[in-house]
Amino acid sequence: MRTMSSSTVERPTAQGPDRTPGGPTRRTRLRLARLRDLALIPPIIALLVYGYTLKPDLFLTKAYLVDTVLKYQAELALVVLAEALVLIVGKFDLSLESIVGIAPAIAVFMAVGNTDAFGAPWPTWTVLPVALVFGGLVGAFNGLLIVKFKLSAFIVTLAMLIALRGLQLALVGGATISNLANRIPVVDYLGSLRVATLPLSIWIVVLCFAVGIVVLGYTRVGRSLYAVGGNPAAARAAGIRVERVVWVTLIVAGVLASFAGLMLSARLGSVAANQGSGMIFTVFAAAVIGGISLDGGKGSLFGALTGVALLGLIQNVLTLAQVKADQIQAVNGLVILVALVLARLTSGKAQD
Amino acid sequence: MTSKFRSRATLAVVAASFTLTMSACSMEDPAPAGTAGSSGTGGVGVDLPRADSDFWNAYAGYMPAKAQENGVELTGTTNSQNDVQKLISNIDSLVTQGAKSIVMAPQDTGAIGPKLDELAAKKIPVVTVDTRPDSGNVYMVVRADNRAYGTKACEFLGEKLGGTGKVIEFQGSLSSINGRDRSEAFKECMTTKFPKITVFEEPTEWDGGKAQAALETRLSTDPDIKGVYMQAGGVFLDPTLQVLKQRGLLVPASDPKHIFIVSNDGIPQELDAIRKGEIDATVSQPADTYAGIGLYWAKQAMAGVTPKEGATDHGSNVIKLPNGYEDQLPAPLVTAANVDDAALWGNNKS
Numbered sequence: 143m144r145t146m147s148s149s150t151v152e153r154p155t156a157q158g159p160d161r162t163p164g165g166p167t168r169r170t171r172l173r174l175a176r177l178r179d180l181a182l183i184p185p186i187i188a189l190l191v192y193g194y195t196l197k198p199d200l201f202l203t204k205a206y207l208v209d210t211v212l213k214y215q216a217e218l219a220l221v222v223l224a225e226a227l228v229l230i231v232g233k234f235d236l237s238l239e240s241i242v243g244i245a246p247a248i249a250v251f252m253a254v255g256n257t258d259a260f261g262a263p264w265p266t267w268t269v270l271p272v273a274l275v276f277g278g279l280v281g282a283f284n285g286l287l288i289v290k291f292k293l294s295a296f297i298v299t300l301a302m303l304i305a306l307r308g309l310q311l312a313l314v315g316g317a318t319i320s321n322l323a324n325r326i327p328v329v330d331y332l333g334s335l336r337v338a339t340l341p342l343s344i345w346i347v348v349l350c351f352a353v354g355i356v357v358l359g360y361t362r363v364g365r366s367l368y369a370v371g372g373n374p375a376a377a378r379a380a381g382i383r384v385e386r387v388v389w390v391t392l393i394v395a396g397v398l399a400s401f402a403g404l405m406l407s408a409r410l411g412s413v414a415a416n417q418g419s420g421m422i423f424t425v426f427a428a429a430v431i432g433g434i435s436l437d438g439g440k441g442s443l444f445g446a447l448t449g450v451a452l453l454g455l456i457q458n459v460l461t462l463a464q465v466k467a468d469q470i471q472a473v474n475g476l477v478i479l480v481a482l483v484l485a486r487l488t489s490g491k492a493q494d
Numbered sequence: 495m496t497s498k499f500r501s502r503a504t505l506a507v508v509a510a511s512f513t514l515t516m517s518a519c520s521m522e523d524p525a526p527a528g529t530a531g532s533s534g535t536g537g538v539g540v541d542l543p544r545a546d547s548d549f550w551n552a553y554a555g556y557m558p559a560k561a562q563e564n565g566v567e568l569t570g571t572t573n574s575q576n577d578v579q580k581l582i583s584n585i586d587s588l589v590t591q592g593a594k595s596i597v598m599a600p601q602d603t604g605a606i607g608p609k610l611d612e613l614a615a616k617k618i619p620v621v622t623v624d625t626r627p628d629s630g631n632v633y634m635v636v637r638a639d640n641r642a643y644g645t646k647a648c649e650f651l652g653e654k655l656g657g658t659g660k661v662i663e664f665q666g667s668l669s670s671i672n673g674r675d676r677s678e679a680f681k682e683c684m685t686t687k688f689p690k691i692t693v694f695e696e697p698t699e700w701d702g703g704k705a706q707a708a709l710e711t712r713l714s715t716d717p718d719i720k721g722v723y724m725q726a727g728g729v730f731l732d733p734t735l736q737v738l739k740q741r742g743l744l745v746p747a748s749d750p751k752h753i754f755i756v757s758n759d760g761i762p763q764e765l766d767a768i769r770k771g772e773i774d775a776t777v778s779q780p781a782d783t784y785a786g787i788g789l790y791w792a793k794q795a796m797a798g799v800t801p802k803e804g805a806t807d808h809g810s811n812v813i814k815l816p817n818g819y820e821d822q823l824p825a826p827l828v829t830a831a832n833v834d835d836a837a838l839w840g841n842n843k844s
Contacts, residue, residue: 197715210714214707316544316551320732320763323739334740410702412732415546461711467677467697468668 182432182448184488185481189455196462208340215454216343217242217409219447220402221421222428223347223354224395226446229429230358231391232371232438233295237284237302238399238425241277242418244310245400246407249273251313254325266326270404277400278393280306285389303422311415320412333408343405350398354443367391372439428453431482452481536594537569538792541584543599543624544576548728548761549781550599552839553623556785564789569593578602582609589618595633595792599623603671606630610817619795623788625671632818634791634801636784638825640672643725643777644679646827647756650775651721652688654754661721662694662712664705664730673700676725676758694719700726706733713741720753727759727776735772746771760828765840768833775829782839783808783823791821 193201200206221238228235249272251257252264264272280302287298323330335342358364369377370387378384407413432449434441456477465473538561542554554571561568570591574581578600585596595618600606603625610630613620619633626635651661663680666673677695684693694716696708705724712719724730738744738753745751757764760778767773787808794801801819803812810823828838835841 200715206714210707210711214703214710311545316546316554317548318728318732318763322732323736333736406703409736410706410733411736412702414702414729419546457707458711461696461708462715464694467665467695470697 179433179442179445179448181485181488182445182452182481185484186448186452186455188484189452189459189481193455193459193462196459201462208344211454211458212344212451213341213409214458215450216341216347217402217406218421218424218428218454219347219450220350220398220405221425222432222446222450223350223443224398224402225422225425226429226432226434226441226443227354227367227391228395229434229436229438230371230441231367231388232374233288233388233392235281235284235295235299235392235395236422237280237299237306238395239418239420239422240303240306240310241280241396241399242403242406242421243413243416244306244313244403245273245277245280246403246417247310247314247319247413247415248276249404250319250322250326250329250407250413254322255314255319267328269326269328273400273404274397277396277398277403279396280400281393281396282389284396285392288392289385289389307419314413314415316415318412318414322407322413323411329404329408329411331408332405333411343409346401346405351443351447358443363387368439370439424453427478431478431485453478456481536796537567537592538789538796539569539585539588539591539593539596540571541581541588541596541598542571542573543581543601545573547726548763549726549759549779552761552781553785556782556839557789560782560786560789563786564793566789566793574598576601578605581606585609585613589613589616593618595619595621595796597621597623597788597792600625600627601670604628619792621788621791621795623784626815626820627817628671630817632815633795634812634818635815635820636788636791636823637820638779638823640675641679642825643758643779644676644681645683646777646825647676647723647758647775648680648683648687650756650827650829651723651754652684652691654774655688655691655720657688658690659720660692660694660716660718661723662696662709662719664696664698664708664722664724664726664734666725667699668697673725680723691721698730700729702729702733705730706737709734709737713737713743722753722755724755724757727757727761727764731757731763731767731773735767744772747774760838760840762840765828765833765838768828768830771830775827777825778828778838778840779825780823780839782842787821787823 190202221242224238225235246269249269252260252262252272253266253269254263257263284295284299284302287293288295323333332342337345358367366377366382366387369380369382370384374384403418406417410417428449429441429446430436430449431452432441432447433445456474460470460473460477540557542550544550557568557571570588570593572584572588574584581598581600585598588596596613598620600622606627607630610620610627610632614631620631621634621636622632623636626637655661661684663677665677668674668677681693681695684691694712696705696712698704698708709722722734724734734755735744743751743753747754755773755775757773757776758779760776760780764773764776768776787810790808791801801812801821803814803819805811806821810821812819812821826832826838828835
């Protein structure tokens with residue numbers, strides 16, 4: 143899964159905050175790294191301009207960008223944040239897409255489902271904590287297999303993806319749990335509350351990313367993520383508890399994914415039996431387009447966020463342009479490729 | 495050393511218990527094969543197309559009761575999870591278990607052809623429910639006319655809108671024949687009967703999230719949208735209602751701001767929404783009849799009966815296809831006027 147070369151060992155220090163003494167090389171590297179963060183800005187601007195030409199009176203208004211573009215990327219953004227952390231630490235987590243489905247399904251099922259197991263129905267306020275705790279438990283279990291039993295993260299989380307999806311189907315009997323907004327106040331708030339004119343979900347994403355960026359950029363814990371992902375042996379030699387860092391990252395990722403799942407359920411007013419299914423491809427696409435390396439130890443959360451914004455804009459502009467139903471997927475893929483080339487040309491830095 | 499040993503041991507225990515449960519699962523399968531052999535006519539193998547849709551779960555739920563009603567023995571029930579590869583291996587497994595006929599609902603109507611010919615060569619008659627295979631021999635296709643869904647939805651919306659205005663359509667997946675039929679019939683009817691209605695076609699791959707994003711975009715660019723056609727109730731209903739609610743558009747039909755919504759499927763949640771006035775109509779796709787009539791024809795096939803064209807005694811019409819026969823079941827339009835009809839399958843479930 144990961145190839146070790148001297149360059150990957152060096153780069154985390156260039157990408158993340160410096161741990162080596164300063165010098166001219168360090169400076170240029172730092173600047174390049176910052177540029178890489180902004181690589182997707184040109185294609186994003188291009189899409190904004192194109193959207194503007196399609197609907198000049200509407201597209202660049204706040205109401206449009208917030209309510210039809212950003213709001214719909216909130217859940218994806220949280221899962222991308224989770225996946226980015228796991229990738230930076232040098233692992234994979236495919237099971238996140240199933241957590242997006244099963245965490246809200248279990249929490250909602252215990253509150254309003256047709257069951258009396260474990261003292262159900264539980265009060266509706268438990269939905270949020272139950273979902274988050276469940277997501278954390280899945281992350282912890284992944285961590286147990288990956289860190290303790292030394293199984294391949296890719297295969298473990300792939301198996302968990304399938305198992306959790308199956309568990310959800312078995313739990314709800316394949317049916318959609320519907321009409322949630324009227325039955326569960328927490329879900330209604332998550333889906334419709336606005337704070338300072340912006341939907342709550344957008345604030346949650348902003349907050350989570352802000353915390354993530356500060357932690358990764360300016361704290362010892364954050365730097366250890368890059369170190370572990372870049373070269374675990376060196377990290378261990380430097381006194382970092384590699385296993386613990388990986389394990390905690392997996393748990394945080396699980397919690398974030400379950401939160402995203404609950405937000406998605408709140409937005410849709412239901413938990414579909416296939417909620418989140420297939421989402422992991424988009425998650426990886428957004429993270430990698432945003433500059434997160436699949437090899438670990440590289441990439442920034444801000445970059446990942448621009449990846450999400452780019453994919454969301456493409457989707458929205460294609461809807462606006464009324465691309466034909468049978469062509470939209472082909473056009474979608476093509477536009478992503480063009481955006482990548484544009485990012486490569488403007489940033490001048492090799493992608494990997 | 496000891497800690498390493500301990501973790502190894504735990505791993506082994508976990509692995510062992512996992513294999514145990516796995517083998518316990520597979521142990522159950524051969525059991526029905528024995529019972530099938532005892533029956534005179536032989537059993538029917540049923541494959542369900544997917545486990546994650548309300549409609550198909552209702553269909554699966556009706557199977558055992560309908561089998562008893564028809565006096566048919568079920569050799570086994572498998573689920574192909576919307577995957578033609580799984581469907582093919584499931585069929586092999588059902589045949590090995592002694593199924594003398596197969597009831598299936600292939601969602602990929604192009605890829606199943608060769609398998610159907612293989613079954614025909616083995617003299618195992620096949621009844622397909624809901625979908626008509628593009629090629630390959632079938633004894634009977636049991637389906638409601640999906641084109642009629644699209645046409646009925648179009649006529650309802652056209653009439654309610656008075657022939658002018660804007661309508662948004664949530665298309666299913668273009669790779670499914672049912673989605674295609676509904677889309678084409680809806681478009682054809684709109685262009686010929688209501689040329690002044692603008693239709694926004696939104697591809698969704700049966701994904702409620704995608705439909706919701708498209709609706710939000712369209713309502714922003716064209717706030718005067720007056721109608722919604724969703725090609726399935728289960729996945730699109732709640733997401734659509736959420737958007738309309740947040741925009742203050744969930745108002746009674748008498749209000750000029752009302753947006754008319756037609757759905758397809760006829761699941762209980764849709765009927766509830768019609769009662770509450772949240773949506774206006776749906777086309778009821780008969781899950782109970784699908785199960786009952788599917789098994790009925792499987793039984794006829796095993797008894798060696800050749801189907802006849804024309805009206806049947808269960809209120810449908812049989813037509814001849816190049817590769818078999820098709821029993822076209824009626825699919826009633828449900829509005830506030832007839833939503834409490836006890837004959838609707840959506841009203842039978844608790």
